[in-house]
Amino acid sequence: xxxxxxxxxxxxxxxxxxxxxxxxxxxxxxxxxxxxxxxxxxxxxxxxxxxxxxxxxxxxxxxxxxxxxxxxxxxxxxxxxxxxxxxxxxxxxxxxxxxxxxxxxxxxxxxxxxxxxxxxxxxxxxxxxxxxxxxxxxxxxxxxxxxxxxxxxxxxxxxxxxxxxxxxxxxxxxxxxxxxxxxxxxxxxxxxxxxxxxxxxxxxxxxxxxxxxxxxxxxxxxxxxxxxxxxxxxxxxxxxxxxxxxxxxxxxxxxxxxxxxxxxxxxxxxxxxxxxxxxxx
Amino acid sequence: xxxxxxxxxxxxxxxxxxxxxxxxxxxxxxxxxxxxxxxxxxxxxxxxxxxxxxxxxxxxxxxxxxxxxxxxxxxxxxxxxxxxxxxxxxxxxxxxxxxxxxxxxxxxxxxxxxxxxxxxxxxxxxxxxxxxxxxxxxxxxxxxxxxxxxxxxxxxxxxxxxxxxxxxxxxxxxxxxxxxxxxxxxxxxxxxxxxxxxxxxxxxxxxxxxxxxxxxxxxxxxxxxxxxxxxxxxxxxxxxxxxxxxxxxxxxxxxxxxxxxxxxxxxxxxxxxxxxxxxxxxxxxxxxxxxxxxxxxxxxxxxxxxxxxxxxxxxxxxxxxxxxxxxxxxxxxxxxxxxxxxxxxxxxxxxxxxxxxxxxxxxxxxxxxxxxxxxxxxxxxxxxxxxxxxxxxxxxxxxxxxxxxxxxxxxxxxxxxx
Numbered sequence: 001x002x003x004x005x006x007x008x009x010x011x012x013x014x015x016x017x018x019x020x021x022x023x024x025x026x027x028x029x030x031x032x033x034x035x036x037x038x039x040x041x042x043x044x045x046x047x048x049x050x051x052x053x054x055x056x057x058x059x060x061x062x063x064x065x066x067x068x069x070x071x072x073x074x075x076x077x078x079x080x081x082x083x084x085x086x087x088x089x090x091x092x093x094x095x096x097x098x099x100x101x102x103x104x105x106x107x108x109x110x111x112x113x114x115x116x117x118x119x120x121x122x123x124x125x126x127x128x129x130x131x132x133x134x135x136x137x138x139x140x141x142x143x144x145x146x147x148x149x150x151x152x153x154x155x156x157x158x159x160x161x162x163x164x165x166x167x168x169x170x171x172x173x174x175x176x177x178x179x180x181x182x183x184x185x186x187x188x189x190x191x192x193x194x195x196x197x198x199x200x201x202x203x204x205x206x207x208x209x210x211x212x213x214x215x216x217x218x219x220x221x222x223x224x225x226x227x228x229x230x231x232x233x234x235x236x237x238x239x240x241x242x243x244x245x246x247x248x249x250x251x252x253x254x255x256x257x258x259x260x261x262x263x264x265x266x267x268x269x270x271x272x273x274x275x276x277x278x279x280x281x
Numbered sequence: 282x283x284x285x286x287x288x289x290x291x292x293x294x295x296x297x298x299x300x301x302x303x304x305x306x307x308x309x310x311x312x313x314x315x316x317x318x319x320x321x322x323x324x325x326x327x328x329x330x331x332x333x334x335x336x337x338x339x340x341x342x343x344x345x346x347x348x349x350x351x352x353x354x355x356x357x358x359x360x361x362x363x364x365x366x367x368x369x370x371x372x373x374x375x376x377x378x379x380x381x382x383x384x385x386x387x388x389x390x391x392x393x394x395x396x397x398x399x400x401x402x403x404x405x406x407x408x409x410x411x412x413x414x415x416x417x418x419x420x421x422x423x424x425x426x427x428x429x430x431x432x433x434x435x436x437x438x439x440x441x442x443x444x445x446x447x448x449x450x451x452x453x454x455x456x457x458x459x460x461x462x463x464x465x466x467x468x469x470x471x472x473x474x475x476x477x478x479x480x481x482x483x484x485x486x487x488x489x490x491x492x493x494x495x496x497x498x499x500x501x502x503x504x505x506x507x508x509x510x511x512x513x514x515x516x517x518x519x520x521x522x523x524x525x526x527x528x529x530x531x532x533x534x535x536x537x538x539x540x541x542x543x544x545x546x547x548x549x550x551x552x553x554x555x556x557x558x559x560x561x562x563x564x565x566x567x568x569x570x571x572x573x574x575x576x577x578x579x580x581x582x583x584x585x586x587x588x589x590x591x592x593x594x595x596x597x598x599x600x601x602x603x604x605x606x607x608x609x610x611x612x613x614x615x616x617x618x619x620x621x622x623x624x625x626x627x628x629x630x631x632x633x634x635x636x637x638x639x640x641x642x643x644x645x646x647x648x649x650x651x652x653x654x655x656x657x658x659x660x661x662x663x664x665x666x667x668x669x670x671x672x673x674x675x676x677x678x679x680x681x682x683x684x685x686x687x688x689x690x691x692x693x694x695x696x697x698x699x
Contacts, residue, residue, distance in 0.1 A: 167374075
C-alpha cells in the first residue's frame with residue numbers, strides 16, 4: 001500500500017479517509033457526471049455518492065461504493081459537502097490519464113469535517129502531490145421521488161446499441177422523445193429537428209435487449225440539452241437501464257465496469273417536458 | 282420514387298453523398314425512369330457534380346405512380362432538393378454504414394411532403410429519417426466533354442495515392458500536360474511568394490494512364506477539395522476515372538462510367554491571361570443576363586442547336602470550337618439585350634477581370650484587391666428536362682430554375698410545406 005507509511009500522521013483528526021490504488025477508478029466515474037462545475041458529495045459507510053444537477057429538472061448521481069476503495073473509514077453517519085468538481089477532476093488527473101497498468105496513480109483522500117478542505121495525496125512513482133480543495137456549504141439536492149413501485153416501463157439495453165444512437169442524435173431538435181410500449185414500436189427514440197424528424201426503433205427481440213418489461217404505452221419528451229451530458233456515462237458503461245414512472249420521469253442507470261473489473265453505477269434522472277403537442281405524436 | 286439499396290451498396294451511396302457535400306450545401310434528387318441521379322452545384326457556380334445510379338444499383342427501384350381517376354397510373358415527375366446538412370446525418374458515419382446497415386429504403390411521402398430514408402441495421406434496429414424537401418428543378422452543367430482535346434484515363438487508386446502528397450491546406454492544384462508527361466503541382470498565388478511555402482510536384486509518365494490523349498499542351502488549375510471528395514467516392518467503386526480538359530479557364534471534368542453508376546464532376550479552372558479576356562466577357566454577359574430573367578433562352582429552337590453543333594464541328598480545334606459555342610449560345614441569349622445593355626457589360630467585365638484592359642487603369646486597383654476566386658469562371662447550367670421531347674424548352678436556361686420560385690407556386694407544383 002503506497003500510503004501505509006503515512007497513515008500514522010494524525011489520521012484521527014479526519015472524519016473521512018479513503019485510499020485507492022488506482023485513481024482512475026474514481027476519476028473516470030466522476031467524468032461521467034461532469035457537466036457542471038459543482039457537485040455535492042455524500043459519504044456514508046456504504047460509500048460515496050456525488051450529485052450534479054442542472055436546471056432543477058435533471059440530476060446525475062455517481063455511486064462509488066466503499067468496496068471500490070482499498071481502505072475506507074468514516075467516523076460519522078453521513079458527511080456532506082459541496083466541491084468544485086472541475087478542480088477535483090483536475091487534481092485527480094494531475095499525473096495524466098493514460099491507462100498504462102505500470103503507471104497507476106494512488107490516491108488518499110481525507111476530510112477533516114465541516115469548514116475544512118478536502119486533502120488529496122496523489123502518489124505516482126514515489127512522487128507525492130498534496131492538493132487541498134476548499135469545500136463549500138452543501139446545497140439541498142432535488143428529490144425525484146423515483147420509486148421502483150411506480151415504474152411503468154423498464155428496458156435494459158447493451159450500451160453499445162445506444163451509443164451510436166446518441167452520437168447521431170439530431171441536435172437541432174429541442175427534445176428527445178422516448179416511446180416505450182408493449183406493442184410496436186416497442187422502444188423508439190425520436191427527434192424533431194430543422195430538417196425533419198428521425199426515429200430509431202429497437203425491436204423487443206433485438207439481441208441488444210437484455211430485458212423488456214413494458215406494461216403500457218408511454219410517450220414522453222425530454223429536453224435534449226439536458227440528456228446530452230448522459231452520453232459521457234453511456235460511453236463508459238456496458239449496460240443501461242431505461243425506466244419511466246407513472247409521471248413520465250425518466251431514470252437512466254448506467255452500469256460501468258472499472259479497470260479492476262468492479263461494477264459502479266451512474267444514474268441520471270430527468271423530468272419530462274410538459275408541452276407535448278398532441279398532433280405531432 | 283421508391284427504392285431499396287442493398288447493404289453492400291449503401292456505403293457507395295453514402296460516399297456519393299459525402300463527395301457531393303464537398304461541392305455544395307444543397308443536394309438534388311432527380312429520379313428518372315432509368316435510375317436516380319444526385320446532383321449538386323456550388324453557390325458560385327464553379328463546381329458541379331452528379332452521380333447517377335442505374336436501376337441495377339438498387340435491389341428495387343420504381344418511380345412514383347399516382348392513381349388518377351379515369352387515367353390509371355400517372356407518372357409523377359418528382360424532383361427535389363435537400364439541404365446538405367439535413368441529408369448528411371442520414372449517411373453520417375461511413376464505417377458504421379458499412380458495418381451495420383443491411384438495407385436502405387428511400388421513398389417519397391407525398392401526403393406529408395417528405396422523403397423517408399429508412400435504414401435497417403444490425404440487431405433489428407430501424408432508423409427512419411423523414412426529411413422535408415424543396416420542390417426544385419435540378420440543374421445540369423452545359424459542357425461538352427467530348428470536345429475536349431485532352432483525355433486521360435487512370436485508375437482512381439493512382440490519383441488518390443498521388444493526392445496524399447499534397448498537404449491538407451493546399452487549396453488549388455495545377456495539372457500540366459504535354460504529350461510526354463503529366464504533372465500535378467501545388468498552385469501558389471504569385472503574390473504570396475513567401476519562401477516558406479512548400480511547393481509539391483508529382484510527375485507521371487504517360488504509361489501510368491489507361492488512356493492518354495493530349496491534343497494541346499495545357500496547364501489547368503482547379504480546387505483540390507472537390508477532387509478529394511470525388512476520389513474517396515471513386516475508391517469505393519474502385520474503377521478507372523476519365524479526365525477531360527482543355528485550355529486553362531475551361532472546365533475540367535472527372536468522370537466515372539461504371540455498369541451501375543456514372544459520376545460526373547466538373548470543376549472550373551483558373552483563367553490565364555489570354556483566355557480570361559474572352560471568358561470574363563462571357564461570364565459578364567451571362568450574369569447580367571441572369572439578372573434580367575433570361576426568358577429568351579426558352580425561345581431557342583432546335584435549329585439553333587443544330588447550327589451550333591455544325592459550327593462547333595467545323596472549327597479546327599476543339600478549343601476554338603467551344604469558344605464559338607459559347608459565343609453562339611450567348612448571341613442567342615443576349616440578342617435582345619446586347620444593344621441596350623452593352624454599357625453594363627463593359628462595366629461588369631471590367632470589375633470582374635483581373636487583367637486590366639486598355640484604358641481601365643482606374644479600375645485596376647479595385648480589381649487587384651478583389652479575391653482571387655473571381656478568376657474562376659462560372660459555368661452554364663441547363664435544367665434537367667423530364668423527357669427528351671421537352672429538351673429544347675428546358676435545356677440551357679442559364680438562370681437557375683429555382684430562382685423563379687413564383688413560377689412554381691403558379692404552376693401548382695409541390696412546394697415545401699413545413
